[in-house]
Amino acid sequence: MQTRAALAVRVAVPGTAALPPEPLRLSALDAQWVTFPLIQRVFNFVDGAGDIPPFASAVDALRESLAETAARFPPLARRIVHRPATGDAAIDCAGAGSETMAAQVTRLRGRLVLGVAMHHAVADGRSVWRFLEAWAAACCGDADNDAEPPTSDRTAIRLPGGEELARAVLHKYAPDVPMAGGGEADEHVCSSAALCLTAFATRLGKGRRWHWA
Template sequence: MGEAGSSDVVVQAPAPAAVKVLAVSRIAPSLKDEGRLKLSFFDTPWVGLPPVQQVYLYHLDDDNDTDDGYFPAIVSRIKTALAETLAHYLPLAGTLEHVPDTGDLVVDWSGSDVGVAFVEADAAAGMDVRRLAGDETHDLAAFLSLVPELNTGVLPAPLLSVQVTRLGAGLAVGMSMHHAIVDGRGAWRFIEAWSSASRVGSPVTEALGPPHYGRDVVSHPRGGDELARVLLKIVAPNLPVVTKGVRDTSQRFRLARRTFYLGEDDIRALRRRIDDLAQAEGDTPEPKKPVSTFVALSALVWSAFVRSKGLGVGGANKEEDTYLMFHADLRARLDPPVSDAYLGNCVRPCVARCADAAKIAGEAGILHAARAVQAAVAEMAAAPLTGTDESGFDTVRQLPFSRVANVAASPRYKAYEATDFGFGMPARVEMVSMNHDGEMMLVGGRREGEVQVSVSIDPAHMDALKACILGTSK
């Protein structure tokens, strides 16, 4: 188990210098086609939320630091690959638009200005890639300067923008994507196709087939179009001006961020600890359900969140409830199932509950947390579409967010392999758009079997959270 920078020399530096924008262009799909699609009931809950922002940091050969042609060559390569990939992922090159006559939101890629904003930038010496990739504590101001803007507040709205920034002998690729068009699995599939086009010359390979995005593959018993309009009125009642919805990003700069890495041995030990606690407490249901990596890590970060916040330890907090929220991919659970190649949202919220936070904070807290997560997964598996309507949305919106930990992404996302554009895997992959106290991101790490855990929490509780994560996982 380790933290970011634990195996590297961390270089201290002053506050990051401003990033200088060199050029802004529009990358159009290499093969154009015209089309539009209506957002589904899975898509519309995400309309009012800020864009998903990621950054990938790369070490490059120091000898190329002074080569004036090296950075333009990389930029050209990434641009060409993006154009080739967008030809298969056409909705990402379009815009999100409101149709007043029907009340629908549609993605349209029929106009002459179809394409993606592409920013080329340069950073001063203060934005050294070694420091940014090695620091345990995130330099949020620096990370935000390495991802492009994406104005999703007024329709029509773009769906994707990209920024490539030179960092001395390093490089940053930043991306902002509208969540209303795609979920995590779809986004990572696009990124993998884009990096494949740059690395091997094609976004479609034997291992990575073309996407499909027709929303007719997902349906709801009460009528998907009707439900989409109902949800849209809840999340964005003032179209074409989009409200911020349930997530407020105003506290982003008040939160502390850190990244930890759990190796294969750490995760095995964590699962074994849960099993040992279950045996000691006689909590071994038959048939015994194995503790998955996701369940084990979710239990770890939830119990760490509860302990670090002092929930359930006495006083006013003694008998408070606590929750863990995550989203489950429904592709394989729908009838008929939806393929992995679906470019759209196909997830539903799941909420693990514990009426007494003291149980999660106690010695066997990680076991209670794991059982609650397993129960939420079982509830979802029994009725996959439950919680996808307005009642489910209201349930999530009414949660006491000060006592809610939120786990996003998945250890199954091979974030480092998926972002090899042909000049090696990145030194660091980070989700920049973490906006809430208690938000945790899980993705596959750089090493085999490793999982990267990035956390966002009130600075007053970060040291306690760190101690809980490092201590409980051993």
């Protein structure tokens, strides 16, 4: 079986994106998912009637619409960091990009395969599908892309114990954080946030793998 290595591509979020100025602390409901397996979805598009565009054109359209959609879903375009000063885990939407989400498009004989992986601490099952729906709408120029994006306000749900409860949950499920160094001197990227889709082993395969810039 012949396999060709995928080309990694960084996708830049538009500078006009409204990113939160401060890191979004993970709530107790979020923190339990820090070390949980990734949410992964694979979509297989069969070119039975010649309705799939050329691979290069499809990649360009997906990449451009991905950047556009990411501007409306900031947590999926950034990183999860550990903050030693407070013991919190947070979503850093203003710092350098990391991989809380990754996507890969692969060309097979007569079909195109799109794989997506997301960190469970930044998206639940419904959020994943809402993101994919918005991405598909942006790629097709659908008006649905103007729909209101989900909120990232962690204060919407108030839990007894607040930040202390979130720290307790984090250290219960991830007692060894930070699990890997990186980022600024006072922050460490959790290793579970470093995502990368496994390359598809395909005959005559050729792919593009995307991360955030």
